[in-house]
Amino acid sequence: MSEQERQRELEQALRRALRPADPGEDFADRVVARLDASAAQAAPAAMPVVRQSRGRSAARWLPMALAACAIAAVGLGHWRHEALQRQRGLQARAQLLQALRIASANVNAVRAAVIDEEQPLP
Amino acid sequence: MSVPPASSFAMPCAPTGERHMAAAGGLEQLSLARAQAGELEAFRQLVRAHQGAVYSLALRLLGVREDAQELSQDVFLLLHRHLPAIVSVPHLRFWLRRTACHRAIDRLRQRRSRLVALPLDAAAEIEAPALDGDLLLERRLRQLVAQLPAMPRAVLLLRYQEDMDPLQIARALELPLNTVKSHLRRSLALLRRHGGELNPADSAKVDT
Numbered sequence: 325m326s327e328q329e330r331q332r333e334l335e336q337a338l339r340r341a342l343r344p345a346d347p348g349e350d351f352a353d354r355v356v357a358r359l360d361a362s363a364a365q366a367a368p369a370a371m372p373v374v375r376q377s378r379g380r381s382a383a384r385w386l387p388m389a390l391a392a393c394a395i396a397a398v399g400l401g402h403w404r405h406e407a408l409q410r411q412r413g414l415q416a417r418a419q420l421l422q423a424l425r426i427a428s429a430n431v432n433a434v435r436a437a438v439i440d441e442e443q444p445l446p
Numbered sequence: 447m448s449v450p451p452a453s454s455f456a457m458p459c460a461p462t463g464e465r466h467m468a469a470a471g472g473l474e475q476l477s478l479a480r481a482q483a484g485e486l487e488a489f490r491q492l493v494r495a496h497q498g499a500v501y502s503l504a505l506r507l508l509g510v511r512e513d514a515q516e517l518s519q520d521v522f523l524l525l526h527r528h529l530p531a532i533v534s535v536p537h538l539r540f541w542l543r544r545t546a547c548h549r550a551i552d553r554l555r556q557r558r559s560r561l562v563a564l565p566l567d568a569a570a571e572i573e574a575p576a577l578d579g580d581l582l583l584e585r586r587l588r589q590l591v592a593q594l595p596a597m598p599r600a601v602l603l604l605r606y607q608e609d610m611d612p613l614q615i616a617r618a619l620e621l622p623l624n625t626v627k628s629h630l631r632r633s634l635a636l637l638r639r640h641g642g643e644l645n646p647a648d649s650a651k652v653d654t
Contacts, residue, residue, distance in 0.1 A: 330638065331634070331638075334634060334637060334638055337583055337584060338587055338591075338602070338606040338637070339607075339609075340584055341583075341584035341585075341587040341588050341591070342502075342587075342588070342591070342603060342607035344502040344607065345498065345501060345502045345506075347497050347501035347515060347518060351493070351494075351515075351519075352494045354519060355490075355493050355497075355519050355522045356486060356490050356493070358519055358523060359489075359523060362523070
């Protein structure tokens with residue numbers, strides 16, 4: 325028998341030896357049953373998990389959000405108070421400068437009058 | 447697991463004179479479309495059409511019936527999730543065989559750490575009774591195939607159980623084509639060398 329014939333014979337024997345095995349008549353039913361079971365498990369379990377996680381996350385985040393709001397409100401109030409103080413300071417400075425300018429003008433006028441009076445007439 | 451591109455799975459032309467096969471392919475295509483639309487009965491038909499191939503691959507790779515049953519059921523459950531991505535019956539056939547092989551090889555790797563060996567008797571009694579041919583030789587061949595390492599065994603099973611060509615096997619197992627050819631050549635040489643010993647009691651551990 326030639327090499328090729330022996331090879332062909334071996335391949336035929338392999339094909340015969342490796343015929344598909346039967347997993348059982350109810351195999352497809354078992355697959356579909358598992359499919360149904362997994363679908364049934366997934367459907368009702370999904371809702372409470374979502375609700376529970378939402379509830380839990382809300383309970384966890386609400387105090388933190390309130391604290392953040394309180395800190396922001398205090399900070400904003402402090403910033404507004406500072407701004408108001410700064411504005412008042414600027415107004416006071418402007419008034420003081422104005423007063424000094426007026427006082428200076430008056431002093432200059434008095435000084436000029438005094439000098440005029442002190443100087444002898446030609 | 448990723449789905450291979452649809453371009454590789456054009457429906458092959460049926461040879462003339464094989465009308466019944468073409469009709470069966472058409473029916474299967476219809477079942478696929480109906481299963482994709484959500485019909486459970488159509489999915490059941492797809493499972494029936496491919497359960498033998500998937501189960502046989504799993505059984506001959508894992509060697510334990512319970513594991514093979516579980517793995518092949520897992521493969522079909524996975525298929526149900528991947529149905530929208532399946533474009534044709536050849537694609538479906540390829541996907542199932544590829545997924546079964548990959549999952550079985552993964553499981554074998556996990557099992558290797560626990561050093562669980564394939565029982566030879568279990569491997570020998572896997573089969574349906576042979577209708578013709580040399581029963582002893584077939585049994586001996588099954589024993590020898592069962593002793594091959596996982597990857598050459600997967601290559602051999604896809605070639606001679608599933609009748610896939612080396613290129614398809616290379617795609618399915620994500621191996622270079624030359625590696626597939628090399629596995630086939632070496633495995634056949636080994637089977638030829640040991641297959642002649644028809645006494646099953648002589649089944650020594652095969653070196654590869």
